[in-house]
Amino acid sequence: MSDFRLITDSCCDLDDGLANELDVKVIPLSLHFGTESYRNWLDGREISFRDFYQRVRAGEMPTTSAVSVGDFEFFMREELQAGRDILYIGFSSGLSTTTQSAQIAAGHLRAEFPDRVIEIVDSLCASGGQGLLVYLCAKEKQAGKNLQEVKIFAEKNKENICHWFTVNDLNHLKRGGRVNAATALFGTMLAIKPVLHVDDDGHLVSMEKARGRRASLIALVDHMEATAIHPEKYPAFITHGDCIQDAEFVAEEVRRRLSVRETYISYVGPVIGSHTGQGVVTLFFFGQPR
16 A cells, blocks of 8 residues: 555544544644634544534634644644655635645645655535545545545546535624625525535535525435435535534435435534534535536
8 A cells, every 4th residue: 555644634524533544634723712722623622513513602703714834834744754645635725725825835845855745635625525535535545546546536526526505594604705694684584594515616605595494404415316426336424513413314315315325424613613603514425516
């Protein structure tokens, strides 16, 4: 097996146990409640997922920050010093400067370690979509593919990672500029739930509106049914903003309607959750290009 390390960042929202099983190194982004700062480790060691969402429900407004160039250099240098090459698959450049920081750090480290290979892939994905791409790449690595082969696989397939999600609270999307104040106000009054996806450039795009929570969850599965490729072959990833019962409902529908053999459910981590709020439910799958 090729001696390289697969690295991603915490916006992949992988379950910590699964990331360890896949032997993926995960570099944390950061979030801030006022003057308090926390790193978004997948195991929640600095702030647990439930604590984070409880604070959001109580009205606290978090902000986030990308991984710095210096942090990338620190975490990557550990692998390079151990004699391993690096393939980093990063959070969409359409949503964060994290992958740009990784590219800058890689440039510095290539000069310091001229015999090592450092490759950067902009996943154009987020949350469990990024996690699903990393999962598939890790499986390629486990099958004996070398770094360049896995990189080619990632670049070839990243736009086939389909992202669909819905939120329970339009006010978080209003804060992020995704909907205007009037839409947030009347949508909340009328129980309108937006259904959104991530486009070819890795940006969030509002696609439709569902009347009520259950309808919005079913809409996610409708989109998978319409566009999934070989759903019996690929896993579905589902992430949630502290609403496990809704995530389990989506997982059951996916298994019932599409014969998906594997579904993975995990939290939407605090960095992504800072922008979506509690109650977000997402569905990621391998399908037709976005």
